[in-house]
Amino acid sequence: MTSTQTNTQGSRLYLFSIVLVAIIGGLLFGYDTAVVSGAEKALENFFRNGLGDLYTSGWHGFTASSALLGCVIGGAISGLMASRLGRKRSLIAAAIMFFISAVGSWCPESGILPYGEASKTLLVVFNLYRILGGIGVGLASAVCPMYIAEISPARIRGTLVSCNQFAIIFGMLVVYFVNYLIRNSLGDTSEAIQSAMNAIGWRRMFVSEAFPAGAFGLLVLLVPETPRFLALRGRDDRAFSILARINGSEEARSILADIKATVHEKRERLFAYGVAVIAIGVLLSFFQQAVGINVVLYYAPRIFENMGATGDASMVQTVVMGIVNILFTVVAIFTVDKVGRKPLLIIGSAGMMIGMVALAALSFTDSIGLAALVFIIIYTASFMMSWGPICWVLIAEIFPNTIRSQAVAIAVAAQWISNFLVSATFPSLSAWSIGGTYCLYALMSLASAIFVWRWVPETKGKTLEEMSALWRSNAAK
Numbered sequence: 001m002t003s004t005q006t007n008t009q010g011s012r013l014y015l016f017s018i019v020l021v022a023i024i025g026g027l028l029f030g031y032d033t034a035v036v037s038g039a040e041k042a043l044e045n046f047f048r049n050g051l052g053d054l055y056t057s058g059w060h061g062f063t064a065s066s067a068l069l070g071c072v073i074g075g076a077i078s079g080l081m082a083s084r085l086g087r088k089r090s091l092i093a094a095a096i097m098f099f100i101s102a103v104g105s106w107c108p109e110s111g112i113l114p115y116g117e118a119s120k121t122l123l124v125v126f127n128l129y130r131i132l133g134g135i136g137v138g139l140a141s142a143v144c145p146m147y148i149a150e151i152s153p154a155r156i157r158g159t160l161v162s163c164n165q166f167a168i169i170f171g172m173l174v175v176y177f178v179n180y181l182i183r184n185s186l187g188d189t190s191e192a193i194q195s196a197m198n199a200i201g202w203r204r205m206f207v208s209e210a211f212p213a214g215a216f217g218l219l220v221l222l223v224p225e226t227p228r229f230l231a232l233r234g235r236d237d238r239a240f241s242i243l244a245r246i247n248g249s250e251e252a253r254s255i256l257a258d259i260k261a262t263v264h265e266k267r268e269r270l271f272a273y274g275v276a277v278i279a280i281g282v283l284l285s286f287f288q289q290a291v292g293i294n295v296v297l298y299y300a301p302r303i304f305e306n307m308g309a310t311g312d313a314s315m316v317q318t319v320v321m322g323i324v325n326i327l328f329t330v331v332a333i334f335t336v337d338k339v340g341r342k343p344l345l346i347i348g349s350a351g352m353m354i355g356m357v358a359l360a361a362l363s364f365t366d367s368i369g370l371a372a373l374v375f376i377i378i379y380t381a382s383f384m385m386s387w388g389p390i391c392w393v394l395i396a397e398i399f400p401n402t403i404r405s406q407a408v409a410i411a412v413a414a415q416w417i418s419n420f421l422v423s424a425t426f427p428s429l430s431a432w433s434i435g436g437t438y439c440l441y442a443l444m445s446l447a448s449a450i451f452v453w454r455w456v457p458e459t460k461g462k463t464l465e466e467m468s469a470l471w472r473s474n475a476a477k
Helices: 003-009 012-054 057-065 067-084 087-106 120-151 154-184 190-207 210-222 227-232 236-247 249-263 275-290 293-298 300-306 312-335 341-364 370-384 387-397 401-432 434-455 464-476
Strands: none
Touching: 012 057, 012 067, 012 087, 012 120, 012 154, 012 190, 012 210, 012 236, 057 067, 057 120, 057 401, 067 087, 067 120, 067 401, 087 120, 087 190, 087 210, 120 154, 120 227, 120 387, 120 401, 154 190, 154 312, 154 387, 227 236, 227 249, 236 249, 249 464, 275 293, 275 387, 275 401, 275 434, 293 370, 293 401, 312 370, 312 387, 341 370, 341 387, 341 434, 370 387, 387 401, 401 434, 401 464
16 A cells, blocks of 8 residues: 555554554453453462461452452543543553552562461452552553544444454453463372462462563553544644544544534533433443353353363363353454444343343252353353443443543443442352342343333444534433
């Protein structure tokens, strides 16, 4: 492609290279949140051996999901950081947090506490490192889709933002595979492997994240700031230059003019477009977690063990589930800009409800086995082709330009609060009734379908500036 063609038509290669770097943040999001799935049982053994009865199921639920507290914090501060520092610098900050958390979780003794001796102090320090990584996840979960949405042409924005979800799920699949390899490298017998897992295996799982985190931190230095942030900062020439490289000169002028038309409103209060847009964003986030997806993702090996699989078999089934998740996320990527957001969300809700109702029935009748694996796959596949990627697409594009960073921060914080509550309560709920817990998630799936049908607007093909006009007209009614 010649420079003249690039200037006239824009460069897809340039756009895709930028998006590819941005979605590494999504990969780290998935990696960090799922790494605990392979390590949580060894962590429980490590701390229970040292603390005895002081390490309760409640403490273990907190330790397995403590990163989610950081995610709430990261989501909450993402708006302030994205609006003050910019999208690019916020991603750099997230990369640094990922790296420090990975190294700190590997060796929470930090050269100060006695190595390998479980204590209350070590438990607190370990959770603090996990919370720091969670802040990075919360920040990346808000800023990565925001960055991609703000830099992408409207006609393929849904597809590109959905690629971030693909990266999240790919990160989970990678860490499932890495955890499997680490586990199998620790010994020749199941007893030797379990002993080594309790001592060093979980540490190696956590530190493995330091490598992609370091790569992300270096690569994000090479990408530009988003044109919309630059325009809001009065750097029109730089904004136009980036838009022209992506869209071509003629379209870039039109996009920049639309962006500039909203600049004078940049100090608007959060509810300038009404309460509805904020409420819809928060409820999208709530339902994405209330359906119970992260219970399946975080506790996958343990769930499979409860269904009768042991050792390597449970880890292999977890990897298989990760592959299924990847395949159905690809379905969403290729359909979101053709079918639309709302139809996919409703279809996904129906599939999740079927999966959870079936799992509840199997649990109540003690009919565990292959059927349970099939319905878990139906459930997760339904989520991955709908709520997994499309919730992030909507959160990135549904809010008007002038309040996007603050509104996204609120929606993402709500998502991580919901995530934490669902994940932290699962051990206690499952001790009460596994079948009853699955019924609760089935009800949430039904409610999510009704919510989307009644209140969520279709955003397929609309520019970010058109969303501002839509909510402005609704607020005026």
